[in-house]
Amino acid sequence: MLLITCPYCGPRPELEFRYAGEAHIARPEDPSGVEADPWGEFLYNRTNARGPYAERWRHFHGCGRFFNAIRDTTTDFFLATYKVGEPRPDVPARAVASASTGGAGER
Amino acid sequence: MVETVAFPPARPIGPLDQRASHARARPAVRMALVPPGVRLSFRARDEAAIARAAEGFGVALPREACRFSSGGGRAALWLGPDEWMLLASGDPDTLFATLEGALTDLPHSLVDVSHRSVAFTVEGPEAAAVLNAGCPLDLSLQAFPVGMCTRTVLAKSEIVLRRTVETRFVVDAWRSFAAYVWQFLEEARREFL
Numbered sequence: 001m002l003l004i005t006c007p008y009c010g011p012r013p014e015l016e017f018r019y020a021g022e023a024h025i026a027r028p029e030d031p032s033g034v035e036a037d038p039w040g041e042f043l044y045n046r047t048n049a050r051g052p053y054a055e056r057w058r059h060f061h062g063c064g065r066f067f068n069a070i071r072d073t074t075t076d077f078f079l080a081t082y083k084v085g086e087p088r089p090d091v092p093a094r095a096v097a098s099a100s101t102g103g104a105g106e107r
Numbered sequence: 108m109v110e111t112v113a114f115p116p117a118r119p120i121g122p123l124d125q126r127a128s129h130a131r132a133r134p135a136v137r138m139a140l141v142p143p144g145v146r147l148s149f150r151a152r153d154e155a156a157i158a159r160a161a162e163g164f165g166v167a168l169p170r171e172a173c174r175f176s177s178g179g180g181r182a183a184l185w186l187g188p189d190e191w192m193l194l195a196s197g198d199p200d201t202l203f204a205t206l207e208g209a210l211t212d213l214p215h216s217l218v219d220v221s222h223r224s225v226a227f228t229v230e231g232p233e234a235a236a237v238l239n240a241g242c243p244l245d246l247s248l249q250a251f252p253v254g255m256c257t258r259t260v261l262a263k264s265e266i267v268l269r270r271t272v273e274t275r276f277v278v279d280a281w282r283s284f285a286a287y288v289w290q291f292l293e294e295a296r297r298e299f300l
Protein backbone atom coordinates (compact mmCIF):
# COMPACT_ATOMS: atom_id res chain seq x y z
CA MET A 1 0.00 0.00 0.00
CA LEU A 2 1.19 3.52 -0.79
CA LEU A 3 2.36 5.42 2.28
CA ILE A 4 1.77 9.15 2.48
CA THR A 5 3.68 11.17 5.04
CA CYS A 6 1.33 13.42 6.96
CA PRO A 7 3.28 16.48 8.19
CA TYR A 8 1.69 15.94 11.61
CA CYS A 9 1.39 12.15 12.02
CA GLY A 10 4.17 10.73 9.85
CA PRO A 11 3.93 7.96 7.25
CA ARG A 12 0.42 6.49 7.04
CA PRO A 13 -1.49 4.24 4.65
CA GLU A 14 -3.05 6.02 1.70
CA LEU A 15 -6.60 5.00 2.48
CA GLU A 16 -6.61 7.35 5.46
CA PHE A 17 -6.28 10.27 3.05
CA ARG A 18 -8.51 12.26 0.72
CA TYR A 19 -7.40 14.19 -2.33
CA ALA A 20 -8.45 17.83 -2.43
CA GLY A 21 -7.30 19.31 -5.73
CA GLU A 22 -4.47 21.59 -6.75
CA ALA A 23 -2.67 23.56 -4.03
CA HIS A 24 -1.72 27.23 -3.85
CA ILE A 25 -4.87 28.53 -5.52
CA ALA A 26 -5.97 31.60 -3.59
CA ARG A 27 -9.62 32.56 -3.59
CA PRO A 28 -9.98 36.21 -4.67
CA GLU A 29 -10.42 38.54 -1.70
CA ASP A 30 -13.43 40.20 -3.32
CA PRO A 31 -15.29 37.63 -5.44
CA SER A 32 -18.04 40.04 -6.53
CA GLY A 33 -15.42 42.38 -7.97
CA VAL A 34 -13.92 39.69 -10.18
CA GLU A 35 -14.88 39.54 -13.86
CA ALA A 36 -16.51 36.38 -15.16
CA ASP A 37 -13.46 35.09 -17.03
CA PRO A 38 -10.93 35.31 -14.18
CA TRP A 39 -13.58 33.88 -11.86
CA GLY A 40 -14.11 30.95 -14.18
CA GLU A 41 -10.35 30.58 -14.34
CA PHE A 42 -10.18 30.44 -10.55
CA LEU A 43 -13.06 28.01 -10.28
CA TYR A 44 -12.38 25.54 -13.04
CA ASN A 45 -8.96 25.77 -14.62
CA ARG A 46 -6.17 23.74 -13.13
CA THR A 47 -2.59 23.23 -14.19
CA ASN A 48 -3.05 19.47 -14.50
CA ALA A 49 0.71 19.12 -14.76
CA ARG A 50 2.52 16.04 -15.91
CA GLY A 51 5.25 15.43 -13.37
CA PRO A 52 5.63 17.13 -9.99
CA TYR A 53 2.33 18.72 -9.03
CA ALA A 54 1.43 20.63 -5.86
CA GLU A 55 -1.79 19.23 -4.40
CA ARG A 56 -3.92 19.58 -1.32
CA TRP A 57 -4.50 16.42 0.66
CA ARG A 58 -6.40 15.78 3.84
CA HIS A 59 -5.53 13.25 6.53
CA PHE A 60 -9.21 12.42 6.75
CA HIS A 61 -9.11 9.30 8.95
CA GLY A 62 -6.25 10.61 11.08
CA CYS A 63 -5.55 14.07 12.40
CA GLY A 64 -8.08 15.57 10.01
CA ARG A 65 -5.68 18.27 8.82
CA PHE A 66 -5.31 19.55 5.28
CA PHE A 67 -1.75 19.74 4.02
CA ASN A 68 0.08 20.15 0.72
CA ALA A 69 2.02 17.56 -1.20
CA ILE A 70 4.22 17.50 -4.27
CA ARG A 71 3.25 14.37 -6.15
CA ASP A 72 4.64 13.22 -9.44
CA THR A 73 1.59 12.57 -11.58
CA THR A 74 3.48 10.23 -13.89
CA THR A 75 4.71 7.91 -11.13
CA ASP A 76 2.28 8.62 -8.25
CA PHE A 77 5.41 9.13 -6.13
CA PHE A 78 5.14 11.67 -3.30
CA LEU A 79 8.21 13.90 -3.47
CA ALA A 80 7.36 16.06 -0.45
CA THR A 81 4.58 16.94 1.97
CA TYR A 82 4.35 20.18 3.93
CA LYS A 83 1.95 22.12 6.12
CA VAL A 84 -0.53 24.61 4.76
CA GLY A 85 1.01 28.09 4.81
CA GLU A 86 4.52 26.82 4.22
CA PRO A 87 6.13 27.68 0.87
CA ARG A 88 6.27 25.04 -1.84
CA PRO A 89 9.55 23.21 -1.23
CA ASP A 90 12.12 22.65 -3.91
CA VAL A 91 11.77 18.99 -4.77
CA PRO A 92 15.08 17.16 -5.09
CA ALA A 93 16.36 17.54 -8.63
CA ARG A 94 17.20 13.86 -8.88
CA ALA A 95 13.66 12.83 -8.00
CA VAL A 96 12.31 15.10 -10.72
CA ALA A 97 14.89 13.89 -13.24
CA SER A 98 14.22 10.22 -12.61
CA ALA A 99 10.49 10.88 -12.74
CA SER A 100 10.76 12.68 -16.08
CA THR A 101 12.79 9.91 -17.66
CA GLY A 102 10.71 7.21 -16.03
CA GLY A 103 7.25 7.96 -17.25
CA ALA A 104 7.19 11.21 -19.18
CA GLY A 105 8.02 9.91 -22.66
CA GLU A 106 5.53 10.50 -25.45
CA ARG A 107 2.73 8.03 -25.27
CA MET B 108 -58.02 -1.10 43.02
CA VAL B 109 -55.03 -0.32 40.84
CA GLU B 110 -51.83 -2.07 41.55
CA THR B 111 -48.71 -0.09 40.91
CA VAL B 112 -45.74 -1.93 39.60
CA ALA B 113 -42.33 -0.51 40.23
CA PHE B 114 -40.06 -1.00 37.25
CA PRO B 115 -36.34 -0.97 37.80
CA PRO B 116 -34.72 2.15 36.38
CA ALA B 117 -34.13 1.85 32.66
CA ARG B 118 -30.62 0.79 31.78
CA PRO B 119 -29.38 1.79 28.37
CA ILE B 120 -28.53 -1.14 26.14
CA GLY B 121 -25.27 -0.81 24.28
CA PRO B 122 -24.96 -1.94 20.66
CA LEU B 123 -22.40 -4.58 21.64
CA ASP B 124 -23.91 -5.92 24.88
CA GLN B 125 -25.39 -8.98 23.26
CA ARG B 126 -22.34 -9.81 21.18
CA ALA B 127 -19.91 -9.25 24.02
CA SER B 128 -21.79 -11.53 26.40
CA HIS B 129 -21.73 -14.34 23.82
CA ALA B 130 -18.11 -13.86 22.75
CA ARG B 131 -16.19 -17.11 22.77
CA ALA B 132 -13.11 -17.34 24.93
CA ARG B 133 -9.91 -17.39 22.89
CA PRO B 134 -6.80 -16.79 24.97
CA ALA B 135 -4.80 -15.63 21.93
CA VAL B 136 -7.09 -12.65 21.54
CA ARG B 137 -9.79 -11.64 23.98
CA MET B 138 -12.36 -8.95 23.31
CA ALA B 139 -14.25 -7.25 26.10
CA LEU B 140 -16.47 -4.20 26.42
CA VAL B 141 -15.18 -1.08 28.13
CA PRO B 142 -17.91 0.29 30.42
CA PRO B 143 -19.63 3.41 29.08
CA GLY B 144 -17.79 6.58 30.04
CA VAL B 145 -17.50 10.26 29.40
CA ARG B 146 -16.00 11.42 26.12
CA LEU B 147 -15.44 15.08 25.45
CA SER B 148 -14.12 16.42 22.19
CA PHE B 149 -11.93 19.42 22.95
CA ARG B 150 -10.49 21.68 20.29
CA ALA B 151 -8.35 24.77 20.72
CA ARG B 152 -5.34 26.46 19.19
CA ASP B 153 -4.97 29.06 21.90
CA GLU B 154 -2.11 28.07 24.24
CA ALA B 155 -3.85 29.54 27.26
CA ALA B 156 -6.99 27.54 26.50
CA ILE B 157 -5.00 24.30 26.15
CA ALA B 158 -3.24 24.94 29.45
CA ARG B 159 -6.48 25.84 31.21
CA ALA B 160 -8.23 22.70 29.88
CA ALA B 161 -5.38 20.49 31.09
CA GLU B 162 -5.55 22.13 34.51
CA GLY B 163 -9.30 21.67 34.74
CA PHE B 164 -9.14 18.10 33.48
CA GLY B 165 -6.25 17.06 35.68
CA VAL B 166 -4.34 15.33 32.91
CA ALA B 167 -1.82 16.98 30.59
CA LEU B 168 -2.94 17.28 26.97
CA PRO B 169 -0.17 15.64 24.91
CA ARG B 170 1.49 17.93 22.37
CA GLU B 171 3.31 15.12 20.64
CA ALA B 172 1.39 13.67 17.70
CA CYS B 173 -0.61 10.47 18.31
CA ARG B 174 0.08 10.15 22.02
CA PHE B 175 -2.18 9.92 25.03
CA SER B 176 -1.58 10.70 28.67
CA SER B 177 -3.56 9.29 31.54
CA GLY B 178 -3.93 9.44 35.29
CA GLY B 179 -6.59 9.14 37.98
CA GLY B 180 -8.91 7.16 35.70
CA ARG B 181 -8.81 9.87 33.03
CA ALA B 182 -7.06 10.06 29.71
CA ALA B 183 -6.38 12.73 27.11
CA LEU B 184 -5.89 11.50 23.54
CA TRP B 185 -4.14 13.61 20.90
CA LEU B 186 -6.25 13.29 17.76
CA GLY B 187 -4.98 16.31 15.84
CA PRO B 188 -2.73 19.33 16.39
CA ASP B 189 -5.68 21.21 17.87
CA GLU B 190 -7.94 18.32 18.84
CA TRP B 191 -8.08 16.06 21.89
CA MET B 192 -10.45 13.41 23.14
CA LEU B 193 -10.91 13.58 26.91
CA LEU B 194 -11.96 10.33 28.58
CA ALA B 195 -13.32 10.11 32.11
CA SER B 196 -15.91 8.32 34.18
CA GLY B 197 -18.77 9.65 36.24
CA ASP B 198 -21.14 12.46 35.42
CA PRO B 199 -20.46 14.12 32.07
CA ASP B 200 -22.32 17.30 32.99
CA THR B 201 -20.12 18.02 36.01
CA LEU B 202 -16.89 17.60 34.07
CA PHE B 203 -18.31 19.59 31.18
CA ALA B 204 -19.30 22.46 33.47
CA THR B 205 -15.90 22.42 35.19
CA LEU B 206 -14.05 22.67 31.91
CA GLU B 207 -16.38 25.29 30.45
CA GLY B 208 -15.91 27.30 33.63
CA ALA B 209 -12.14 27.12 33.28
CA LEU B 210 -12.30 28.11 29.60
CA THR B 211 -14.53 31.15 29.86
CA ASP B 212 -13.47 33.90 27.44
CA LEU B 213 -10.97 31.66 25.66
CA PRO B 214 -11.61 30.52 22.09
CA HIS B 215 -12.26 26.78 22.08
CA SER B 216 -14.78 24.08 21.29
CA LEU B 217 -15.95 21.54 23.83
CA VAL B 218 -18.54 18.95 22.85
CA ASP B 219 -19.92 16.04 24.84
CA VAL B 220 -19.66 13.04 22.53
CA SER B 221 -20.00 10.38 25.21
CA HIS B 222 -22.69 8.49 23.35
CA ARG B 223 -21.15 8.76 19.91
CA SER B 224 -19.00 5.67 20.21
CA VAL B 225 -18.50 2.49 22.17
CA ALA B 226 -15.17 1.08 23.24
CA PHE B 227 -13.84 -2.41 23.68
CA THR B 228 -10.47 -3.98 24.34
CA VAL B 229 -8.61 -6.35 22.08
CA GLU B 230 -6.11 -8.14 24.23
CA GLY B 231 -3.71 -11.03 24.00
CA PRO B 232 -0.50 -12.12 22.30
CA GLU B 233 -2.16 -12.00 18.86
CA ALA B 234 -4.04 -8.73 19.36
CA ALA B 235 -1.98 -6.79 16.83
CA ALA B 236 -2.29 -9.53 14.23
CA VAL B 237 -6.06 -9.57 14.58
CA LEU B 238 -6.32 -5.79 14.28
CA ASN B 239 -4.06 -5.92 11.24
CA ALA B 240 -6.68 -8.04 9.51
CA GLY B 241 -8.48 -4.77 8.85
CA CYS B 242 -6.13 -1.99 9.94
CA PRO B 243 -3.19 -1.20 7.64
CA LEU B 244 -1.10 0.58 10.28
CA ASP B 245 2.22 -0.87 11.41
CA LEU B 246 1.31 -2.13 14.88
CA SER B 247 4.77 -3.31 15.88
CA LEU B 248 5.98 -1.96 19.22
CA GLN B 249 8.54 0.24 17.43
CA ALA B 250 6.00 1.93 15.19
CA PHE B 251 3.01 1.84 17.55
CA PRO B 252 4.38 1.89 21.11
CA VAL B 253 2.45 1.77 24.36
CA GLY B 254 0.99 5.25 24.86
CA MET B 255 0.18 5.79 21.20
CA CYS B 256 -3.30 6.56 19.94
CA THR B 257 -4.71 7.58 16.61
CA ARG B 258 -7.76 7.82 14.49
CA THR B 259 -7.45 5.30 11.69
CA VAL B 260 -9.49 2.83 9.69
CA LEU B 261 -10.51 -0.73 10.38
CA ALA B 262 -11.89 -2.41 7.27
CA LYS B 263 -14.61 0.00 6.11
CA SER B 264 -15.03 1.86 9.37
CA GLU B 265 -13.18 4.63 11.13
CA ILE B 266 -11.92 3.85 14.63
CA VAL B 267 -9.81 5.43 17.33
CA LEU B 268 -7.11 2.97 18.36
CA ARG B 269 -4.83 3.16 21.36
CA ARG B 270 -2.31 0.82 22.92
CA THR B 271 -2.47 0.75 26.71
CA VAL B 272 -0.06 -2.13 27.35
CA GLU B 273 2.06 -4.17 24.97
CA THR B 274 -0.65 -6.72 24.30
CA ARG B 275 -3.75 -4.61 24.84
CA PHE B 276 -5.45 -2.20 22.46
CA VAL B 277 -8.62 -0.21 22.98
CA VAL B 278 -10.85 0.23 19.95
CA ASP B 279 -13.32 3.09 19.96
CA ALA B 280 -15.87 2.74 17.18
CA TRP B 281 -18.83 4.91 16.30
CA ARG B 282 -22.04 3.44 17.69
CA SER B 283 -23.68 2.50 14.44
CA PHE B 284 -20.45 0.94 13.14
CA ALA B 285 -19.68 -0.86 16.39
CA ALA B 286 -21.43 -4.12 15.53
CA TYR B 287 -19.62 -4.23 12.20
CA VAL B 288 -16.22 -3.55 13.78
CA TRP B 289 -16.79 -6.09 16.53
CA GLN B 290 -17.97 -8.75 14.12
CA PHE B 291 -15.07 -8.09 11.78
CA LEU B 292 -12.56 -8.63 14.58
CA GLU B 293 -14.55 -11.57 15.91
CA GLU B 294 -14.15 -13.28 12.56
CA ALA B 295 -10.49 -12.32 12.30
CA ARG B 296 -9.71 -13.90 15.66
CA ARG B 297 -11.35 -17.19 14.73
CA GLU B 298 -8.01 -17.97 13.16
CA PHE B 299 -6.56 -18.32 16.65
CA LEU B 300 -7.36 -20.69 19.47
Ligand SMILES: [Zn+2]
Nearest residue numbers: 006009059063
Ligand atom coordinates in the same frame (compact mmCIF):
# COMPACT_ATOMS: atom_id res chain seq x y z
ZN1 LIG C 1 -2.19 13.40 10.17
